[in-house]
Amino acid sequence: FSKSQQDSLLGAVEKGVVTLIGATTENPSFEVIRPLLSRCQLYVLQSLSKEDLEELIQRALKTDVILQQRHIEVKENAALIRYSGGDARKLLNILELVVEASPLNTDVLITDEMVVKCLQQNPLAYDKDGEMHYDIVSAFIKSIRGSDPDAALYWMARMIEGGEDPQFIARRLVISAAEDIGLANPNALLIANAAFDAVMKIGWPEGRIPLAEATVYLATSPKSNSAYQGINAALETARSTGNLPVPLHLRNAPTKLMKQLGYGSGYKYSHNYEGHFAQQQYLPDELKDARFWFAQNSPAEEKLHQRMVQLWGDKKK
Structure with missing residues (x-):
């Protein structure tokens, strides 16, 4: 169902006119619209356990009409179980494939090597869109x-x-x-x-x-998410404080009028100072003492932190 078709079901499901029963191998939160999902009872079917699959193999050998006609012995079942991925239908399909690959009128001895040979490759469960x-x-x-x-x-x-x-x-x-x-x-x-x-x-x-x-x-490698946390904090502040004006001394002054208005006035060109550093305000006035980046516990970041403290003093501690 498309989203619009699912929308059309809402009223009928809400009133009880329609009883909706669905099954999917995908997570329904990816496929079913939220209003419809909230009106349904969700049941999660887990993959079958190894014991369940072993029981299923024996049941198939004893009750399936076609399999009963052959003398089948399961010497090894690890490959059968591994390749089934907890899926009963896949397990039965693999079992049928292995038996059919054996010559007629002969006993069938199922081993892991035989299963691998019949399947050629491991059919791993992986859905790139699911x-x-x-x-x-x-x-x-x-x-x-x-x-x-x-x-x-x-x-x-x-x-x-x-x-x-x-x-x-x-x-x-x-x-x-x-x-x-x-x-x-x-x-x-x-x-x-x-x-x-x-x-x-x-x-x-x-x-x-x-x-x-x-x-x-x-x-x-050693781990740190200080840059990740820093940009997230800065983004949150930018969204909550709006378009704060750029300090005059940091503004560009390409015209005479802008220079007369004080654009760029008082800016300290870092390379003209000892150590290529001059203390000045770079944040808007309302955020002049704000901090977004905090060093974490790693030798590399501690070195960066110590440099900031050396340049800025208590402002960056």
């Missing part, structure tokens, strides 16, 4: 943020095997380098950006190598 996509990329970024290179590589491998666009992975690395590593290790952004360029130049599948290098580097 909930699984967002869950896996979230796990990827959080593994980098949590300094776990092994988990980060695993989730990146899941994205690669699922057919994710390499540029999407590279973009996430660049964002993570700036948001989560930041000033604790500024080289992280350079590495991530270089990996992005490398993927664009060399293509796939070799592009996985620079992506992996950047992933490990980011995951093992």
